[in-house]
Amino acid sequence: MSRTWDRAPPDASPTPSCGYHRSDRRFRPFHRQADAGGRSDPLEHPTVWKGAARVSVLDEIIDGVRADLSERQARVSLEELKERAAKAPAAKDGVAALRGDGVKVICEVKRSSPSKGALAAIADPAGLAADYEAGGASVISVLTEQRRFGGSLADLEAVRARVDIPVLRKDFIVTSYQLWEARAYGADLALLIVAALDQPALESLIERAVSIGLTPLVEVHDEDEVERAVDAGAKVIGINARNLKTLEVDRDTFERVAPEIPDHIVKVAESGVRGPHDLIAYANAGADAVLVGESLVTGRDPKTAVADLVAAGTHPALRHGRG
Secondary structure (H helix, E strand, C coil), rough: CCCCCCCCCCCCCCCCCCCCCCCCCEECCCCCCCCCCEEEECCCCEEEEEEEECCCCHHHHHHHHHHHHHHHHHHHHHHHHHHHHHHHCCCCCCHHCCCCCCCCEEEEEEEEECCCCCCCCCCHHHHHHHHHHHHCEEEEEECCCCCCCCCCCCHHHHHHHHHCCEEEECCCCCHHHHHHHHHHHCCCCCEEEEEHHHHHHHHHHHHHHHHHEEEEEEEEEEEHHHHHHHHHHCCEEEECCCCCCCCECCCCCHHHHHHHHHCCCCEECCCCCCCCHHHHHHHHHHCCCCCCCCCHHHCCCHHHHHHHEEEEEEEECCCCCCC
């Protein structure tokens, strides 16, 4: 499956058509932003994918993410983040947390979404995370994107201080600064979305994440993105059933795409889990874990809801299970 992806020459100029093209399976030149000394660093300034698969919703979200990121970078230097990350407890093993018997449950702290708008106020994200942990969750996912999802790094920090299980920073990560933020505020895993990054940026961010102790959860939406994720070295791949163009959920996406992922890689089903029946369907299609957010934050008893999912994930009738 491995292939060599094209990289731009050092003097490549920006082009609106850069990105991955299925017709020739190549990357056209991508823009590498230069620092004051004229050097380019794809780790600090990875280019967002501008190919045909980019969609307006994703464009708008990432534009907002970059604007907010610039403000944070003006307040907190990368060196300060690195110092804070160095003082943080060692990151927990995200891969190990998602392996083992049964289907693991990743539970999300999520106030709103582009598809549904406001979901829940969640005045106490740490308390909600504690309920998830008490219900048997294996990982807590914390949205930190503010404009569309109502999250923050403060939420991440509060959750990390309250629970003992691994914590995922879920955001639209496009630079290594955000990875350092994730570690500095206590994350053990970080989401990387294939559709938002060109191949060199994806590879660089995975490498940087691993080097600082983070487990990358690499999100895909189709077979081509699976190939890119595998080639980039992903150990955990999440298949998002939500179409980034229409924002609709197609639960058949996982069953169609999962067979393209090698057995040694952890497979996470994202979106569309309304209850135990959906978890069982995903499990029987090969899921090692499911990520659940909306149904939990809008329900009356998240602890019991998580416990029901965990029980379904260990049911002996399931065809799938990783030992």
